Amino acid sequence: MHAHTLSFRAGDDFVENTISAALLAGLKKSDYVREAVREKNERTMAEHIAALSRALSADHLAFNESMEDTITDGL
Numbered sequence: 001m002h003a004h005t006l007s008f009r010a011g012d013d014f015v016e017n018t019i020s021a022a023l024l025a026g027l028k029k030s031d032y033v034r035e036a037v038r039e040k041n042e043r044t045m046a047e048h049i050a051a052l053s054r055a056l057s058a059d060h061l062a063f064n065e066s067m068e069d070t071i072t073d074g075l
Helices: 012-025 029-070
Strands: none
Touching: 012 029
C-alpha cells in the first residue's frame, strides 16, 4: 500500500477540538483523523447501500403487485 498525504484547511476551533479528542482517545492526531474519515466513509457507503436496497425492494414490490392478478391465469 502506498501512503498518500491529504491536506486541508481548518479553523482554530476545529483543530483544538480535534487535538483534544485525539488526546482523550489516546491517539496521534493523524490516527484520530484517519479513523474519523474511515468511519464517515463506511457510514456513507452503508447509507448508499441502504438507499439502493430500498429502491430495489420497492421495484420488486411493484412488480409482484402487478403480477398478483395473473396468479390464477391458465388454471
